[in-house]
Amino acid sequence: xxxxxxxxxxxxxxxxxxDLKSRGSERRSRPAGPVPFVVIPRAKGGKERxxxxxxxxxxxxxxxxxxxxxxxxxxxxxxxWVLSDQTQVRDDYLELREEVEDLRGELTSLKQRSRAQLxxxxxxxxxxxxxxxxxxxxxxxxxxxxxxxxxxxALLRTSGSITLExxxxxxxxxxxxxxxxxxxxxxxxxxxDGVWVEGVGIIPxxxxxxxxxxxxxxGKKEYPGILELHEEDGRLLLVNEVELERYVQGVVASxxxxxxxxxxxxxxxxxxxxxxxxxxxxxxxxxxLESTVDDQVYxxxxxxxxxxxxVTTTHGEVLSRGGHLVSAWYHSACAGxxxxxxNVWPERTSNGNASVKCGFCGQVGRKLWTANISPDELLEAxxxxxxxxxxxxxxxxxxxxxxxxxxxxxxxxDQGAIRLRGNRFRELLGWNRVRSTRFESKVEGNGFEISGxxxxxxxxxxxxxxxxxxxxxxxYQDILGHYYPGAGLTRIY
Ligand SMILES: [Zn+2]
Numbered sequence: 001x002x003x004x005x006x007x008x009x010x011x012x013x014x015x016x017x018x019d020l021k022s023r024g025s026e027r028r029s030r031p032a033g034p035v036p037f038v039v040i041p042r043a044k045g046g047k048e049r050x051x052x053x054x055x056x057x058x059x060x061x062x063x064x065x066x067x068x069x070x071x072x073x074x075x076x077x078x079x080x081w082v083l084s085d086q087t088q089v090r091d092d093y094l095e096l097r098e099e100v101e102d103l104r105g106e107l108t109s110l111k112q113r114s115r116a117q118l119x120x121x122x123x124x125x126x127x128x129x130x131x132x133x134x135x136x137x138x139x140x141x142x143x144x145x146x147x148x149x150x151x152x153x154a155l156l157r158t159s160g161s162i163t164l165e166x167x168x169x170x171x172x173x174x175x176x177x178x179x180x181x182x183x184x185x186x187x188x189x190x191x192x193d194g195v196w197v198e199g200v201g202i203i204p205x206x207x208x209x210x211x212x213x214x215x216x217x218x219g220k221k222e223y224p225g226i227l228e229l230h231e232e233d234g235r236l237l238l239v240n241e242v243e244l245e246r247y248v249q250g251v252v253a254s255x256x257x258x259x260x261x262x263x264x265x266x267x268x269x270x271x272x273x274x275x276x277x278x279x280x281x282x283x284x285x286x287x288x289l290e291s292t293v294d295d296q297v298y299x300x301x302x303x304x305x306x307x308x309x310x311v312t313t314t315h316g317e318v319l320s321r322g323g324h325l326v327s328a329w330y331h332s333a334c335a336g337x338x339x340x341x342x343n344v345w346p347e348r349t350s351n352g353n354a355s356v357k358c359g360f361c362g363q364v365g366r367k368l369w370t371a372n373i374s375p376d377e378l379l380e381a382x383x384x385x386x387x388x389x390x391x392x393x394x395x396x397x398x399x400x401x402x403x404x405x406x407x408x409x410x411x412x413x414d415q416g417a418i419r420l421r422g423n424r425f426r427e428l429l430g431w432n433r434v435r436s437t438r439f440e441s442k443v444e445g446n447g448f449e450i451s452g453x454x455x456x457x458x459x460x461x462x463x464x465x466x467x468x469x470x471x472x473x474x475x476y477q478d479i480l481g482h483y484y485p486g487a488g489l490t491r492i493y
Contacts, residue, residue, distance in 0.1 A: 139281050139325040141318070145493045148316075151247050151276050152287040153298055155223065155238040161189040162236070164218060164227065166211030171197060173207050188229065190236035195229045205231050208241075221300025224250075230286055239287045240298075248273045249303035249311045251296050256463065258304040261470030264463075265310035267479040270489065271461050272296055274318040274328035277492075281325075293431055319480060320490040327351040328484065331456025332463050334358045335365035335438055338483065339458035343401040344423045344437075353460060354485050355403050360465035360472075365454050369435050374447040378411055381428035382418060389413040395441050395448045405437040405458060423457060460484065 142149075156162075169181040179200055186209065187198035194202040208226050215222040218238075225242030242250075251272040252265050275296060280288040291298040303311075319326035327348070329341065340355045341348055358365070378392040394412030398419070401407045406422035420428070422437035439452030461483040469479045480487060 139278060141320055141323060141325055141490060142277065142492050144491075148493055149244045149277070149280075150225075150241055151244050151280060151289065152228070153240045153242065153247065153289050153291050154285075154287045155218075155227070155240050155291050155298075155300075157232060157235045157237050159190060159235045161187055162218065162238075163187050164209060164216055166214060166216045168212035168214070169209065169216070170212060171200065171203060171207060171209050173203050188236070190231060190234070195231075195236065203229070205229060215302075218300065222302050223300055237286075240291075244273065244276060245311055245315065247276065247298065249308055250298045250301070251276075252307040252310055253301045253303040254297040254299040256307070256467075258306065260467050262306050262310055263474065263476045263479065264466040264470035265307055266314050266476035267461065267466050267470075268330070268463070269307075269310045269314045270317050270319060270476065270480060271328040271330050273314075273316075274326060275330075277318060278325055278327055314476070316491045316493040317489045318492055319484055319487045321352050321484075321487045324351070326484055326487045327353060328461070329353070329457070329459040330461035330463060330483075331458055333361040333365040333436075333455045334458050334462040334465065335361065335436070335454030337403040337458075338460065338462060339401060339403045339405055341459045343403075343405065343407050344457045344459055346421070352486065356483060356485060358462045358465045358483075360468040361454075361462050362464075362468060364464045365462070368451055368453055369455075370449055370451040371429075371433055371435075372444060372447055372449050373429065373433075377429065377447075381425075382411060382413065385420075385424075385428055387413070387415070387418055389415045389418070397441060403438075403458065406439060407437070409441075 164186045165184060167184045169184055169186055171179040171181065171186065173179070181199075186200075189196045191202060194204050195207065196202055207229050209216065209229070210226045215224045216227055217223075223240045223242065224246045225240055228239040228241055230237040230239055240247075248269050252268050255272070256265055256268055276289060279295060283289075289295040289298075319328050327341065336358060338356050338358060341351065341353050373395075375392045378395070379389065382389050382392065391414040392411055393414075394410070394417075396410045396412070396417075397406050397408075398410055399406075399408035406425070408419060408421060409425055410417040410419050426434045426437060434450060434452070436452050436454040436456060436458065438454045438458070439450050441448055441450050443449075461479070465483070466479045469482065470476075474482075477489070480489070
């Protein structure tokens with residue numbers, strides 16, 4: 001094969017043609033001397049190309065290779081980094097998603113358990129040991145019973161006569177001593193030695209009157225169950241002994257207007273039932289509860305159909321927390337935030353009740369009320385509190401609770417400043433005179449103008465809030481859960 005003529009290189013002078021045997025080994029280092037050629041063989045019949053291997057070219061080639069290599073390496077590294085980073089991000093995302101799913105599952109399960117506890121009241125759990133802070137707990141839950149308990153309510157006190165009516169009226173002076181009242185009416189009057197009954201004479205204190213065919217009527221009021229005749233401070237005291245469920249019907253009908261929603265009434269029924277049992281356990285008197293706002297209103301108004309339904313659908317359900325009965329206080333309207341019981345009744349246990357925000361009593365809660373209190377009125381209030389004062393000249397609010405209610409105030413008198421708790425101040429002046437302790441005070445004329453918002457002590461369920469919640473499709477479990485945080489429902493009979 002002929003040796004093709006080398007093409008002259010423009011940049012380097014011609015040198016002797018390379019030995020054919022050296023083809024393929026042009027890149028080998030050569031000794032210093034004439035500039036070597038790089039011979040590039042061509043395809044068959046083509047010409048061989050020669051390049052002079054100049055040091056600057058070698059450097060350029062090597063540098064270019066180096067730069068290219070660097071770029072490729074950087075590219076690869078960047079690609080790897082991006083990919084690996086994406087993988088990491090994806091892994092993190094998947095992991096987070098799993099965690100979210102787990103949490104969601106846990107939340108659903110918690111919700112279901114909570115709903116199950118609320119909607120399907122369980123049997124009464126064994127009374128838990130008082131391991132908790134005693135100030136945070138209440139009464140142990142009553143033992144599950146098949147029998148509906150009986151509650152005793154102080155209905156009225158009078159030193160005058162009173163007429164009881166009922167078609168099947170009977171007077172029981174003792175066991176097996178029933179005296180029927182043929183005219184279906186009994187006029188009774190307190191006496192020192194007992195109770196005088198028209199047409200019968202004197203019967204002993206503690207005697208009982210029942211109507212075998214319906215409720216006992218006193219004027220327009222109706223009371224189911226039995227009336228006990230007691231004496232208290234020289235006056236006749238009528239105590240209604242009534243099955244708890246019938247009593248709760250009467251409370252719901254008295255506490256809430258008939259037009260309110262069923263779920264609000266159910267919440268009220270559970271709260272009233274729980275409260276009644278709590279008071280029964282705390283009572284040291286011949287009765288368990290008052291029939292007024294001092295406890296809960298039981299006015300003898302016949303229960304409307306939805307009040308009856310609210311009670312029957314929550315039959316035997318009470319509020320519980322940690323094996324204890326919840327102190328189920330409630331009030332009319334909180335004006336935005338409920339109160340902790342300690343600020344109202346420091347002598348009572350808080351029983352785990354918390355202050356919660358309430359955006360539900362709205363305009364009713366926010367509505368401003370005012371009361372103009374004269375110095376004489378304050379003087380009488382202090383006298384009824386046992387203070388020997390003759391003049392009141394000032395009223396200063398000293399301390400407020402976190403919910404904004406007056407917890408302490410001073411009345412400036414001729415005997416110095418007399419400090420009262422906000423709730424006691426309300427009680428002395430009248431619950432309806434000072435409608436809540438969320439008030440301001442200023443001097444007005446010779447007396448003081450007290451202006452405030454909300455109604456009631458502010459602890460526990462806000463009734464107007466419950467009404468709005470019920471109207472917004474919340475059920476009674478939601479309502480009770482909102483105002484008694486952490487509480488559940490338990491059926492005790
Ligand atoms: Zn409220």
